[in-house]
Amino acid sequence: xxxxxxxxxxxxxxxxxETSTPGAGPLSARPHVPGEAFWLRGEETRLAxxxxxxxxxxxxxxxxxxxxxxxxxxxxxxxxxxxxxxxxPELRTIWRLSEVFDVSQARLMELAGLASPKDTQAIEExxxxxxxxxxxxALTIEEQAAFxxxxxxxxxxxx
Amino acid sequence: MTxxxxxxxxxxxxxxxxxELLDTIGERQLxxxxxxxxxxxxxxxxxLAENGVTRQGLNWPQSWHxxxxxKVDEVRGLLGHTGYSVICRDVxxxxxxxxxxxxxxxxxxxxxxxxxxxxxxxxxxxxWHESYADPPLYRGIGQxxxxxxxxxxFDEGFHGRVGLHSxxxxxxxxxxxxxxxxxxxxNEYRGLLPYFEITTEHxxxxx
Numbered sequence: 001x002x003x004x005x006x007x008x009x010x011x012x013x014x015x016x017x018e019t020s021t022p023g024a025g026p027l028s029a030r031p032h033v034p035g036e037a038f039w040l041r042g043e044e045t046r047l048a049x050x051x052x053x054x055x056x057x058x059x060x061x062x063x064x065x066x067x068x069x070x071x072x073x074x075x076x077x078x079x080x081x082x083x084x085x086x087x088x089p090e091l092r093t094i095w096r097l098s099e100v101f102d103v104s105q106a107r108l109m110e111l112a113g114l115a116s117p118k119d120t121q122a123i124e125e126x127x128x129x130x131x132x133x134x135x136x137x138a139l140t141i142e143e144q145a146a147f148x149x150x151x152x153x154x155x156x157x158x159x
Numbered sequence: 160m161t162x163x164x165x166x167x168x169x170x171x172x173x174x175x176x177x178x179e180l181l182d183t184i185g186e187r188q189l190x191x192x193x194x195x196x197x198x199x200x201x202x203x204x205x206x207l208a209e210n211g212v213t214r215q216g217l218n219w220p221q222s223w224h225x226x227x228x229x230k231v232d233e234v235r236g237l238l239g240h241t242g243y244s245v246i247c248r249d250v251x252x253x254x255x256x257x258x259x260x261x262x263x264x265x266x267x268x269x270x271x272x273x274x275x276x277x278x279x280x281x282x283x284x285x286x287w288h289e290s291y292a293d294p295p296l297y298r299g300i301g302q303x304x305x306x307x308x309x310x311x312x313f314d315e316g317f318h319g320r321v322g323l324h325s326x327x328x329x330x331x332x333x334x335x336x337x338x339x340x341x342x343x344x345x346n347e348y349r350g351l352l353p354y355f356e357i358t359t360e361h362x363x364x365x366x
Binding site for chain 1: 163168211287332
């Protein structure tokens with residue numbers, strides 16, 4: 001055995017290299033995306049966008065109708081934004097919302113999935129904040145009453 | 160410095176091409192790494208970022224890009240260490256560093272016996288199989304390097320015994336090569352890199 005190899009040996013061994021790349025020791029570390037879980041999907045950021053619009057509106061004590069009037073946006077478009085993660089908002093809507101809520105139009109476009117993020121970390125942070133906000137918001141008395149009603153209907157259906 | 164004739168596979172033509180195995184990692188290899196490997200890597204990183212993958216999501220040490228050369232320099236010329244590189248069409252395609260002195264085998268049937276430990280093995284980014292990478296240009300570089308480590312182990316009187324810590328995404332490569340996976344240890348590389356070892360018997364498939 002010598003350190004030299006033949007063309008035949010290379011062909012015979014090549015099949016073993018078909019699917020994975022060798023690498024040993026921490027010096028050789030290379031970017032590793034463990035499955036699809038780490039690819040931030042459009043729906044995720046758009047849910048955060050929806051959450052932002054919803055909270056910014058409620059923080060001001062505005063109804064959807066009031067925001068629609070102030071920002072000159074269709075009521076239907078606003079309802080879709082807040083409630084449907086698949087809804088792709090209009091560019092003009094993003095611009096109007098960024099004006100009314102005084103935030104960066106570029107960042108809002110990224111969150112809404114209309115532009116690829118320049119700063120992915122910021123977008124991930126926004127998603128985390130949005131997730132946290134939904135997790136800790138207690139139901140208002142009215143929401144609780146509506147929720148109780150919903151549960152009772154669902155329980156009846158299960159019978 | 161000695162040069163050996165080896166063959167790797169041109170991945171698009173599926174044909175063997177002649178390459179050179181050098182028994183060193185020289186300045187030339189470090190320059191290729193610094194200016195060519197990194198350029199391709201940076202293309203891949205931009206691609207990942209455009210798809211919303213952050214560095215935190217990559218399971219990848221952020222300090223890596225600036226301390227790599229220092230780490231390689233610090234062990235160059237150390238007694239008991241040696242390096243090999245594979246060059247094809249005038250560009251370094253893969254590198255490996257061996258520790259010939261300080262490690263012993265862990266598998267039951269050869270525990271405590273001396274072995275060749277691969278403390279670093281890497282191939283050029285344009286040869287990677289990764290979801291974000293372009294189709295690889297060459298294959299079979301890893302096979303040449305592993306065979307070299309085994310040959311060196313025989314030359315040292317270690318009967319072909321070789322050990323290494325694998326990258327998590329390279330596990331199937333070493334399994335296909337006949338290595339035994341001994342798993343991770345929380346005290347080694349933060350428990351991220353599983354340890355692999357090959358016995359004399361299993362090295363025969365490489366000959």
